[in-house]
Structure formats: C-alpha cells, structure tokens
Amino acid sequence: MISRRLQYEAARHVVAPFLSALDGWQQTRKAAKRGPRSTAKLFGPPLESTGKLKSLMTAHYYSGRYADGAVPVAWVTSGFPIEVLRPLGFHIFYPENHAALCGVKRLVVEYSEPIERQGFSPDLCSYARTDLGCAISGRTPVGRLPRPDLLACCTNICQTVLYWYRALAEHFQVPLVLVDTPFVYGETAPHHTQYIIDQLQELVAVAEEVSGSSVDSEELRNVILLARDGAHLWGQCLATGKTRPSPWTGFDGFFHMAPIVSLRGTEECNAYYRQLLDELQDRVARGIGGIHRETHRLLWDNLPIWFRIRDLATLFAEHNANLVVATYTNAWAEVGRLIDPEQPYLSAARAYGRVILNRDLPYKIQLMRDLARDYAVDGAILHSDRSCKPYSLGQIDLKNRLNQELGVRAMLLEADHGDPRAYAAEPAENRLTAFLENLA
Amino acid sequence: MRNAYIQEQLESHGRRSVAVLPIHYPKELLTAHDLLAVEIWGPPGSPRGIPTERVQTYVCNIVRNALAFLSSGGADAAQALLCPHTCDSLQGLATLAPDFGGWDKPVFRFQPPKGGDRPSARRFLRAELEQLSDALSTISGEPLDPERLRWALKLHGEIDRIRGHLQRERAHLPWNDTRLYHLLRRGEYLWPEEHLNELCSAYAALTPERAQEGIPIFITGYLPEPMSLFQILESAGAYVVADDYAAIGRRINHAPRATSRDPFDALVDIFFAAPPCPTRGTPQALRIAYLLQQIRASGAAGVLIHTQKFCEPELFDVPAIRAALAAEEIPTLHIEGEVEAELAAQSVTRLEAFVEMIAP
Numbered sequence: 001m002i003s004r005r006l007q008y009e010a011a012r013h014v015v016a017p018f019l020s021a022l023d024g025w026q027q028t029r030k031a032a033k034r035g036p037r038s039t040a041k042l043f044g045p046p047l048e049s050t051g052k053l054k055s056l057m058t059a060h061y062y063s064g065r066y067a068d069g070a071v072p073v074a075w076v077t078s079g080f081p082i083e084v085l086r087p088l089g090f091h092i093f094y095p096e097n098h099a100a101l102c103g104v105k106r107l108v109v110e111y112s113e114p115i116e117r118q119g120f121s122p123d124l125c126s127y128a129r130t131d132l133g134c135a136i137s138g139r140t141p142v143g144r145l146p147r148p149d150l151l152a153c154c155t156n157i158c159q160t161v162l163y164w165y166r167a168l169a170e171h172f173q174v175p176l177v178l179v180d181t182p183f184v185y186g187e188t189a190p191h192h193t194q195y196i197i198d199q200l201q202e203l204v205a206v207a208e209e210v211s212g213s214s215v216d217s218e219e220l221r222n223v224i225l226l227a228r229d230g231a232h233l234w235g236q237c238l239a240t241g242k243t244r245p246s247p248w249t250g251f252d253g254f255f256h257m258a259p260i261v262s263l264r265g266t267e268e269c270n271a272y273y274r275q276l277l278d279e280l281q282d283r284v285a286r287g288i289g290g291i292h293r294e295t296h297r298l299l300w301d302n303l304p305i306w307f308r309i310r311d312l313a314t315l316f317a318e319h320n321a322n323l324v325v326a327t328y329t330n331a332w333a334e335v336g337r338l339i340d341p342e343q344p345y346l347s348a349a350r351a352y353g354r355v356i357l358n359r360d361l362p363y364k365i366q367l368m369r370d371l372a373r374d375y376a377v378d379g380a381i382l383h384s385d386r387s388c389k390p391y392s393l394g395q396i397d398l399k400n401r402l403n404q405e406l407g408v409r410a411m412l413l414e415a416d417h418g419d420p421r422a423y424a425a426e427p428a429e430n431r432l433t434a435f436l437e438n439l440a
Numbered sequence: 441m442r443n444a445y446i447q448e449q450l451e452s453h454g455r456r457s458v459a460v461l462p463i464h465y466p467k468e469l470l471t472a473h474d475l476l477a478v479e480i481w482g483p484p485g486s487p488r489g490i491p492t493e494r495v496q497t498y499v500c501n502i503v504r505n506a507l508a509f510l511s512s513g514g515a516d517a518a519q520a521l522l523c524p525h526t527c528d529s530l531q532g533l534a535t536l537a538p539d540f541g542g543w544d545k546p547v548f549r550f551q552p553p554k555g556g557d558r559p560s561a562r563r564f565l566r567a568e569l570e571q572l573s574d575a576l577s578t579i580s581g582e583p584l585d586p587e588r589l590r591w592a593l594k595l596h597g598e599i600d601r602i603r604g605h606l607q608r609e610r611a612h613l614p615w616n617d618t619r620l621y622h623l624l625r626r627g628e629y630l631w632p633e634e635h636l637n638e639l640c641s642a643y644a645a646l647t648p649e650r651a652q653e654g655i656p657i658f659i660t661g662y663l664p665e666p667m668s669l670f671q672i673l674e675s676a677g678a679y680v681v682a683d684d685y686a687a688i689g690r691r692i693n694h695a696p697r698a699t700s701r702d703p704f705d706a707l708v709d710i711f712f713a714a715p716p717c718p719t720r721g722t723p724q725a726l727r728i729a730y731l732l733q734q735i736r737a738s739g740a741a742g743v744l745i746h747t748q749k750f751c752e753p754e755l756f757d758v759p760a761i762r763a764a765l766a767a768e769e770i771p772t773l774h775i776e777g778e779v780e781a782e783l784a785a786q787s788v789t790r791l792e793a794f795v796e797m798i799a800p
C-alpha cells in the first residue's frame with residue numbers, strides 16, 4: 001500500500017510532468033520540422049496555455065494508472081457533486097471525459113464494437129458504449145484505467161448515466177451511490193432540494209466507509225471554495241468570447257473545459273484557468289482573435305462532435321465564422337458559482353439540481369436568448385446528437401424559435417458526439433457550408 | 441373507442457379523465473380522486489403526422505407517437521395529462537408538449553425516486569405523492585378523502601392479485617394469448633372496478649386441468665405491441681406463460697396492502713415493493729435474480745426479450761440478462777420493436793425458428 005502510494009505520488013508529481021514536458025518538446029520539434037500547418041493562416045496564434053493543459057491532463061491520466069491500491073478511486077458522472085469526495089482523498093475518474101478523449105482520437109468504434117457484439121445496442125449513448133468497452137476490455141489510449149472502489153452517479157445530466165452505471169456496478173461489483181436530481185420545471189420545489197440534500201448526506205456515509213476516512217468540514221469548505229472559484233474563473237475565460245474578435249474559438253473551449261470537468265475543486269485546476277484567463281485577456285487587449293477574420297459569430301448547442309472538431313473549426317474559419325459561445329461549455333460556469341462554502345449541502349443541492357440538462361425548455365430558450373444577446377451572435381448551430389436524447393429532444397422547436405422569434409439564424413446538424421458511424425460528413429458539411437455562406 | 445368510454449364515464453358518473461404517459465404512476469391516487477386514468481402507450485403504428493417531425497427519428501416511437509397523438513387532439517377528451525418521469529425521452533416530452541405546443545390543458549408531473557429504497561427516497565416520494573394529490577384535486581374538484589384512498593389501495597390490490605394469479609396459472613386458462621392480453625390491456629383505460637369484474641370472469645374460466653399444451657415462453661420487455669406477436673407464437677406452437685412487460689407483468693405488485701396504515705405511507709411501501717424495473721434504477725443484480733426466479737417458477741422453455749428501438753432503460757440491461765440466462769442454459773431470443781402495426785418479417789422468422797429450436 002505504501003509503495004503503491006509512493007508510486008502514485010511520483011507518477012503525479014514527477015513522472016507525468018516529465019513525460020508531458022518530453023512530449024511537448026517532441027511536438028515542438030515535429031512542428032518546427034513540418035512548418036506551419038496549411039490552415040494556420042485561418043487562425044490566430046495557438047494558445048500557449050494548451051501546452052499546460054496537455055501536461056495537466058497527462059498527469060491526471062498518468063497518475064490514474066497507479067491510483068487503485070494507493071488511494072480510493074471513484075468513477076463519477078460529469079455532473080456529480082464531487083466536492084464531497086475530494087476531502088476523502090478519492091482519485092476521481094470521469095468516464096465521460098475519457099470517452100471524449102477516445103472520440104477525439106477516433107477510437108469510439110474500435111472500443112464499442114466488441115461490446116456491441118456482446119449485445120450492447122449501437123443506439124446507446126456513445127460515451128456509455130466507449131466507457132463500457134474500455135471497462136470490459138481494459139483498453140484505453142491513456143495506458144490503464146484505475147479500477148473503481150466506488151461509482152458515483154448523478155442524474156442531473158440524464159437518466160442514461162444511471163442505466164450505464166448500473167451496468168458498471170454489475171461489472172466491477174462495487175457500490176454505486178446515486179444523487180437523483182428531480183427535473184426542474186420553472187422553479188425548484190422545496191422537497192426536491194431537500195431530497196438532494198438527504199442523498200448527499202447518505203452518500204457521504206457510504207463514501208466514508210469505502211475510503212476509510214471521514215469528511216473534515218474544513219477541508220470540505222476548502223474544496224467547495226476551490227470548486228466555486230474554478231467555475232468562476234472558467235466563466236471569466238468564456239466571457240472573453242464576448243469581445244470582438246473573440247480571443248479564441250468555441251472549439252478551443254471544448255478542449256479547455258477538461259480541467260473544470262475532471263479537476264474541479266483542486267488548486268491545479270484554478271491555477272490553470274488563471275493562466276488561461278491571463279492569456280485570453282492579453283489577447284483581448286492586443287486584439288488577437290481566435291480566427292483571423294471574424295465576420296460572423298455563432299452559438300453552438302449540445303456536445304461537440306469530438307472526432308470532427310479540427311475539420312469543423314477549419315470550415316468555420318474558412319467562412320470567417322467564429323464559434324464564440326456554446327451552451328455545453330457554459331454549463332460548467334453556470335451553476336458552480338452558486339455553491340456556498342457556508343452552506344455546503346444546501347447550496348450544492350441548489351446548484352447541481354439546476355444544470356441546463358435538468359431544466360425545462362422554457363429555461364433553455366431563455367438561456368439561448370441571453371447567450372445570443374450577450375455574445376452578439378448572428379447564427380446558431382444546434383448539434384442534434386444521436387447519442388444524447390436529453391440534450392437533443394426539443395431542439396427542432398428551439399431552432400424554429402431562434403429563427404422566427406429571436407431573429408437568430410439557426411440550423412440543425414445531425415451527428416453524434418463520439419460515433420462517426422452516425423455522421424454523414426459530406427452532406428452534413430455541405431449543409432453547413434450553405435448555412436455559413438448564407439450568413440453573409 | 442376510448443373517447444366514447446371517457447365520454448360515457450363523464451356523463452354517467454361525472455368522472456373526469458387524466459391521460460397518462462408510461463410507465464409507473466400511483467394509479468390508486470387517481471382512483472381515490474375518482475379520476476379515470478387513460479394510458480397512452482403509442483398508439484401503435486409508425487409515427488404519423490407533422491408533429492412527429494418535432495422529435496428526432498432516434499427517439500423511440502412511443503414518444504414520437506404520443507406527441508402526434510396529443511397534438512392531433514387524440515387525448516382531448518381528458519381533462520389533464522400526467523407525465524411520470526420514466527426516462528430521458530419522456531422527460532423531454534413532458535416539457536415539449538405542454539411548453540412548446542401539443543397539450544394546452546393542465547399537466548402534472550410525477551417524479552418517482554430512482555435507485556431503490558432509501559430513507560431519502562421514501563421522504564421524497566411521500567412529498568411527491570402529496571403534491572400530486574393536491575394537483576389532482578384541482579381536476580377532481582374535491583380534496584382527497586383518506587378513506588377513499590384506503591378503498592382504492594384495496595381495489596388495486598385485488599386487481600394485482602388476480603392479474604398475478606392469471607400469470608401464475610396461465611397454463612390453466614383456456615384462452616389464447618391474444619384474448620388474454622386484450623383483457624389485460626383494457627386495464628389501461630377501464631374504470632378499475634369494471635376491469636376487476638372482467639378479470640374475475642377470466643379467473644372463473646380457469647380450469648383444474650391444463651388448458652395450454654404449447655411451448656411455454658416467458659417474455660421480458662416493454663410493451664406487447666404489435667399484438668400479432670401472440671398469433672405468431674400461437675401458430676408456431678407456443679404460448680406466453682408469464683411476462684415481465686413493463687406495461688403488464690412488471691406492474692403487478694404483490695405487496696400486501698396495509699390499509700390500516702396512513703394511506704400515503706402505504707402507497708410509499710407499495711412503490712418500493714414493486715417488481716424491479718430499470719426505469720426505477722433497480723440494481724441489475726436484483727433485477728436478474730427476480731427474472732430468474734419468475735422464469736423458473738413459470739416453467740418457461742425459453743425467454744423472449746422484446747424491447748423497443750432506442751429504449752435505453754431496457755437496452756442497457758439486455759447483455760446482462762442474456763449472459764445470466766445463458767449461464768443458466770435458458771434459451772433466449774432478443775427482438776426489437778418500434779410499436780409497429782405488424783411485426784417485421786425478419787422478426788417473425790426469428791420467432792418461428794426460436795420456437796422450433798426450443799420445442800421438445
């Protein structure tokens with residue numbers, strides 16, 4: 001146990017930073033040899049923080065290889081209130097973030113096909129299929145995934161995660177804790193908030209038992225402060241997109257959200273966003289844009305199409321269109337700020353119960369209206385994500401309302417966030433091109 | 441036909457109706473409020489009409505058809521809509537139809553707690569039931585009489601008892617599956633006392649000798665649609681010995697109705713004693729143990745898993761169920777439906793081949 005712990009700490013603090021520095025050096029050399037990419041003239045200079053982002057996430061995944069046996073490990077859904085787990089020393093692994101990484105590396109089909117042959121339907125969410133494929137086969141692009149001691153699931157993003165985590169619980173034979181968050185129609189009913197508070201208290205008891213330690217209230221307060229500040233910093237980074245030109249693109253934002261998802265409640269996360277914010281503010285001051293010519297500004301709804309990000313970013317930039325805001329990246333800034341260290345359970349119940357995916361359509365259209373106004377967008381792309389029914393259902397009406405009532409030109413783009421088999425690139429990108437041309 | 445029945449209930453008994461989306465809801469509460477529950481499971485057939493274009497084709501046909509049905513005025517005879525929070529898609533429909541068009545009468549949502557029996561879930565459910573009861577009063581025009589709720593608990597207990605008995609004694613009922621399932625599905629809209637009378641007739645028809653000689657099949661899945669499935673099984677020499685359809689067998693609750701208790705507490709007890717269902721978040725291990733016990737008790741020669749396309753709650757469990765049945769050497773066939781009017785030719789062939797394979 002002690003040597004495993006030493007290995008884990010060494011992996012986190014020594015080996016991973018060294019490996020990512022090495023990787024950074026190799027990438028720089030390769031880039032220097034290759035010369036500027038053919039698309040470089042379309043974009044602003046690359047964000048320097050990206051290197052730091054890579055090393056942060058490399059350290060996170062690399063240390064994960066040595067986490068089980070060294071510290072308690074929890075696999076959690078992206079909307080889970082992890083603030084209560086961090087003080088117990090859990091290494092926290094986010095299957096959705098890992099599945100997104102697999103999406104970017106175009107590994108989703110490779111990982112999900114074997115479990116589809118075992119009977120998992122290809123119609124299931126591709127995050128779930130990717131994760132179950134990795135859990136069952138042990139395959140991953142990050143070397144090794146830590147075996148969980150606890151599964152922690154919160155239904156504030158969807159109920160799909162509950163079906164998925166039940167399957168994981170069966171596979172790993174470990175406890176599954178659930179925070180079931182009643183859907184919010186209009187305002188949250190008091191008994192809904194109380195239910196979440198009660199569950200948070202129940203889950204702490206289970207997590208304490210699994211970790212063999214108890215929650216220190218001072219430490220919990222500290223984590224909550226960090227989580228709140230992290231969400232605030234992330235929100236400030238996103239808000240730089242309000243300037244014209246936006247100092248970065250929404251496609252950059254999809255990558256740079258990784259720490260607020262996976263490292264929320266840590267100083268590393270906040271230090272990273274302070275650096276990113278400095279850089280973005282500096283670019284704003286110097287008038288540097290994410291793309292060279294920003295004529296049109298767009299809003300994105302739903303998850304990104306991870307395996308096409310580069311192609312779509314190029315297509316947008318070719319049409320002088322910048323993605324300046326996304327409901328997806330905004331979700332991590334939206335409610336985290338509501339968390340109050342003085343009222344940890346009450347405020348977590350309020351904040352985590354009110355994320356976009358747990359709210360009704362009137363809220364969603366209001367949010368889109370606000371974002372469209374604040375970011376001065378003139379078009380919206382609604383990614384109709386075959387995998388994600390909770391995010392996608394209602395988008396057809398939302399698109400029509402954006403068009404007709406708010407004067408924001410909107411189009412629906414049929415795809416999947418992870419599975420390229422559900423994306424017909426040519427017709428989809430032809431439609432997108434026509435839409436972008438029409439914006440002019 | 442249902443509209444005429446709803447109308448008749450209103451005119452003859454002054455009884456108002458509530459259209460109800462799938463699956464689990466406290467029907468006892470509606471009965472106690474003298475409200476007729478009329479469930480919307482479809483209607484069967486491919487999605488039709490412009491409203492279905494408001495929902496992407498990768499959402500199940502239950503939801504797409506329901507939106508079309510509501511939007512076309514199909515449920516206008518009802519005075520309100522009840523949306524239980526069953527899955528992500530129904531959750532979406534529960535805001536889409538009332539908020540963006542399709543249903544403009546009162547709407548009630550029932551959010552059952554997920555993930556099993558926990559103190560937090562019990563407290564929440566009780567509060568949720570009380571809130572729903574208050575909302576139903578606005579339609580029934582009367583506050584709830586606790587005695588009526590006790591009576592409704594007993595009535596539905598009796599209905600479940602006889603439905604359970606018919607499942608267990610299926611081999612002794614000289615009715616084919618089509619006739620039996622027509623009867624069971626009439627429970628989706630009949631006033632419960634009438635439904636109980638019909639069930640009692642079926643009960644009376646049970647014979648001491650076996651009345652079914654075919655190959656016994658157990659079905660787990662969502663909805664017995666299309667009903668022609670039963671004719672196909674019959675022609676192939678099989679019959680349904682018991683089922684765990686979300687719409688039928690999975691809603692038979694064997695829990696004793698402790699009517700001496702506070703009736704809301706009794707409703708809470710009943711909720712947590714219901715058969716395992718993925719939409720309730722029951723752990724897979726419990727669900728599988730329950731299924732194995734039901735299958736063994738039924739004497740089934742094989743199991744049909746009959747799911748709906750795009751139905752995540754059911755589909756996530758299929759591999760684990762198949763693996764557990766394979767470990768027990770229980771033959772299994774999985775077919776996927778789309779509440780189609782007729783079963784796809786390929787499914788028919790697979791069903792026939794399956795029955796042939798398990799025939800002694």
Ligand code: SF4
Pocket residue numbers: 096125126127128157158159160161303357387388389390391
């Ligand atoms: S992509 Fe959608 S369905 Fe899948 S886990 Fe995320 S929120 Fe749930």
Ligand code: SF4
Pocket residue numbers: 462500501502503526527528529530662719748750751752753754
């Ligand atoms: S068939 Fe499945 S996905 Fe469709 S409404 Fe029913 S439970 Fe939901």
